[in-house]
Amino acid sequence: MKGNCANEQKPKGEYNMSTFAIGHVLIKTNRLKQTASRYEELGFTVTYRVSPEKSHNAFIYFRDGSFLELFNPKPMNVADKLILALLRLLRPINPAMIKRYMHYIASKEGITDYAMDSVPVEQAEANLEGMKQAGARVGNKIKLSKKLPDGIKQTWWIAVFEDDTMPFLMSAYHPPIACLKHELAHRNGVRGIDCLVIDVPDLEAWILKYEPLGPRVNHSQQGKQCELFFEKQHKIILRKSDEYRLAEIHLLTSASLDEDLAIQPHESHGATLVLKQQPSCNFF
Structure with a gap:
């Protein structure tokens, strides 16, 4: 897509903020093993970090450090309305995070x-504090952990914006586990x-929402969409x-394609995936 104007969008405030990249995208499924098998049929390698029998998520790792997470947000086979009722009771503990999790369930x-x-x-914590000091409506760190099959405890944190249409921020895993x-x-x-496509009712309003993340903004000629460029x-x-x-x-795929290959939601448990041939000058 070619644009007709490009301008740097800077976050409000005076902190020295590093840049961001898409870390991972979550794809909800109600049937994790079945979904993982389907993605394997589509040519992806699916990895579990804990026993598949106990896991509620599986991962598709990429060479650029990003990944897709296939996840079932329900910890047990309980009716959605009961889980949502419990989450409403817990909402005062962390309103933004609970609201986001309720969205996962519903x-x-x-x-x-x-x-x-x-x-x-390494700049994740400094970025979070700088954004908060500059007035971004993002919450405190939520510390998370899990025990890996070898018994090692892996920790990380996330922080969520009050606006649940915004992404959440995430630290690195500690200790890091290198992909094989x-x-x-x-x-x-x-x-x-390559990109995440998001439908929005108001382009200018959403561009302003992303200011704390400091993207470079490129408006399209038609005024129907715009691109936010990250690391x-x-x-x-x-x-x-x-x-x-x-x-x-x-x-992005290294496979030779005459045109972009679209995988429709009915083929991939609700997600629209588009495979695009990777430019020869853009290998990682």
């Missing part, structure tokens, strides 16, 4: 949320994320529509 299968990571990752070579190799040739050559495309929706994930 939403349909498909693209549900996404995280932005600091580049470099075969976990990064996909039969369909996918190597990384790792990642983009978020805001596309004018009647309502907000996380619409599409565009992935």
